[in-house]
Amino acid sequence: MPLDATAPGIDALLLTTVLQLELSDRDLRVADKRYQYIPEHLQRPTSRLRHLMDTAAIYAQGSRALGATIVDGTGEDRFDLDAILEFNRPAGWTPGNVLDELHEAFKGFPDVKKIERCTRCIQLQFAFMHLDVTPMDPAREPRPERVGQIFHSPDDGPDECHDVNPFAFIEWFKVNVAPGKQVYLNYVQDTRKALQMPDRFERGQILADADIDELPDPIDPIRDAPQVIALKLIKRYLNRRYANRAMKRPVSIYLSKVAALVPANPNGLCAQLEALATNLERRMSHALATGERPNERNPEFPSENFNDRWPRNNRDVQIFRDDLRHLVSELERSKYSELLDIQKIFDDLFGERISEKAIRAYANSIDGTATQSNYERGKSYLAQPAILSTSAAAAPKISKAKPHHFHPGKLK
Amino acid sequence: MTRLRSKPRTPHGQLTRMAMRWPKLEPQILEKGPMILWRSPLRGFQRDYLVQVQWAWLDEKTPPFVFILGPTIRPRDSEEYVDIPHLNFNSEKPKDSALCLFDPDTGEWDNTNLIADTTVVWASEWLHHYELWHVTGEWHGPNAPGPISAGEMQRVEVNSDA
Numbered sequence: 001m002p003l004d005a006t007a008p009g010i011d012a013l014l015l016t017t018v019l020q021l022e023l024s025d026r027d028l029r030v031a032d033k034r035y036q037y038i039p040e041h042l043q044r045p046t047s048r049l050r051h052l053m054d055t056a057a058i059y060a061q062g063s064r065a066l067g068a069t070i071v072d073g074t075g076e077d078r079f080d081l082d083a084i085l086e087f088n089r090p091a092g093w094t095p096g097n098v099l100d101e102l103h104e105a106f107k108g109f110p111d112v113k114k115i116e117r118c119t120r121c122i123q124l125q126f127a128f129m130h131l132d133v134t135p136m137d138p139a140r141e142p143r144p145e146r147v148g149q150i151f152h153s154p155d156d157g158p159d160e161c162h163d164v165n166p167f168a169f170i171e172w173f174k175v176n177v178a179p180g181k182q183v184y185l186n187y188v189q190d191t192r193k194a195l196q197m198p199d200r201f202e203r204g205q206i207l208a209d210a211d212i213d214e215l216p217d218p219i220d221p222i223r224d225a226p227q228v229i230a231l232k233l234i235k236r237y238l239n240r241r242y243a244n245r246a247m248k249r250p251v252s253i254y255l256s257k258v259a260a261l262v263p264a265n266p267n268g269l270c271a272q273l274e275a276l277a278t279n280l281e282r283r284m285s286h287a288l289a290t291g292e293r294p295n296e297r298n299p300e301f302p303s304e305n306f307n308d309r310w311p312r313n314n315r316d317v318q319i320f321r322d323d324l325r326h327l328v329s330e331l332e333r334s335k336y337s338e339l340l341d342i343q344k345i346f347d348d349l350f351g352e353r354i355s356e357k358a359i360r361a362y363a364n365s366i367d368g369t370a371t372q373s374n375y376e377r378g379k380s381y382l383a384q385p386a387i388l389s390t391s392a393a394a395a396p397k398i399s400k401a402k403p404h405h406f407h408p409g410k411l412k
Numbered sequence: 413m414t415r416l417r418s419k420p421r422t423p424h425g426q427l428t429r430m431a432m433r434w435p436k437l438e439p440q441i442l443e444k445g446p447m448i449l450w451r452s453p454l455r456g457f458q459r460d461y462l463v464q465v466q467w468a469w470l471d472e473k474t475p476p477f478v479f480i481l482g483p484t485i486r487p488r489d490s491e492e493y494v495d496i497p498h499l500n501f502n503s504e505k506p507k508d509s510a511l512c513l514f515d516p517d518t519g520e521w522d523n524t525n526l527i528a529d530t531t532v533v534w535a536s537e538w539l540h541h542y543e544l545w546h547v548t549g550e551w552h553g554p555n556a557p558g559p560i561s562a563g564e565m566q567r568v569e570v571n572s573d574a
Binding site for chain 1: 502
């Protein structure tokens with residue numbers, strides 16, 4: 001390991017930043033309940049899809065299933081959830097018919113403010129939350145687990161069907177992500193508890209509060225894995241970069257696959273984020289140099305192309321590459337900056353509101369009582385030594401100095 | 413059972429320990445004093461500062477002093493140098509103030525201690541809290557009872573005289 005490969009100060013701030021982007025456990029339960037309520041709504045007597053719901057299934061996909069849900073970061077603290085709704089497509093229905101019928105059937109869904117029919121999904125817009133429901137026609141038996149067809153029905157082009165298996169990708173992702181050492185995971189849990197994230201959803205909405213509060217806490221065993229934290233941070237960064245651009249941003253599933261392909265870095269969260277950004281930057285540079293666009297596939301279902309809608313042209317690639325270079329150079333600069341300047345860098349990368357809260361949360365996490373001071377030999381004092389133990393691959397030598405109190409005095 | 417050491421540390425013992433724990437801290441022995449100087453970059457919150465640790469070992473009562481050579485430390489906006497927390501304040505040349513890293517009233521440091529295991533760690537800790545103090549205006553490290561800066565000490569003295 002190079003002498004200064006670790007960056008414990010930056011790592012600690014990246015962690016408190018990402019925790020500020022999370023939903024409270026109660027909010028996650030509300031969100032989960034919302035998509036679980038979908039079959040019931042679609043089975044109501046006036047629903048034209050009622051007869052299709054007897055064998056329907058619904059499950060999370062995308063960021064919720066990966067433990068990578070974050071608030072948007074632009075405007076209100078909105079977040080998006082994705083769900084797959086499996087039901088058998090009636091004979092004769094075109095992809096457009098499926099989406100149109102589903103759009104119609106969602107009318108009257110509790111608390112929904114707007115329902116949009118998108119190219120591949122129906123988007124239910126609530127306060128603070130969008131729920132993208134993608135209809136999927138399960139493959140005929142003998143069916144490989146969760147394989148099916150989703151529908152693509154644009155305003156200005158022909159309808160298409162795509163064979164997919166999002167469930168298998170989620171399972172692959174979970175297997176390919178290293179959770180991190182227990183001491184690190186405990187530290188993250190303790191920091192999360194201390195932050196006490198506020199509930200964004202008001203009480204007494206779609207479901208009785210008792211229904212929500214009685215549910216067990218959502219379990220996301222991989223949400224604290226360094227690779228998943230790097231993914232969340234890069235998504236947040238891109239949310240901000242693309243907020244005022246009239247162009248499509250890199251798709252999350254592509255970023256998620258690359259995040260899992262980048263091995264767990266023994267040097268901590270900043271190193272993990274840099275490794276992810278550098279890996280993506282190399283891919284974009286290669287694409288520009290060779291003209292070969294990214295073509296990342298579902299590793300469990302290779303006919304599913306994660307890049308079928310992004311990038312659309314070289315400009316998409318070039319802008320993303322430049323964003324990645326900016327991220328890497330700013331992270332590097334932060335390692336040689338004092339905290340006041342680090343705060344400005346984080347303002348730019350992740351948002352002013354979040355960076356201020358992240359520093360405050362870090363400062364509050366420091367126990368101001370005189371205890372033994374932890375330090376990494378040859379390097380520095382460590383306020384939070386567990387932050388250096390993300391990976392089982394390397395364990396820095398951490399020692400303790402005797403307790404003491406700072407004190408003012410007079411030299412002359 | 414661990415026995416507390418009662419013998420002072422020798423220069424050789426301090427130099428050896430420092431070389432083991434902080435290999436980047438380069439020693440220099442000055443005849444005047446006599447004194448050992450160690451200079452090296454030392455990490456604060458994240459960035460490195462050039463620090464100088466100096467120890468006049470023949471003077472049993474004098475602890476090692478730590479000076480920040482660069483980048484120079486500074487007060488928060490609209491405050492004075494004297495308001496920087498936990499300095500051994502040099503009223504003649506404020507910028508030559510040393511860090512005050514322990515409570516002398518409770519004997520937290522004496523010459524039986526290893527500088528590498530106390531003073532250097534505490535100096536890095538001081539720099540860490542100094543940077544946080546610049547952002548939050550609060551000192552988040554352990555404080556001895558009473559004022560936290562020479563400026564606060566002066567104000568307390570003025571108030572008690574009045």
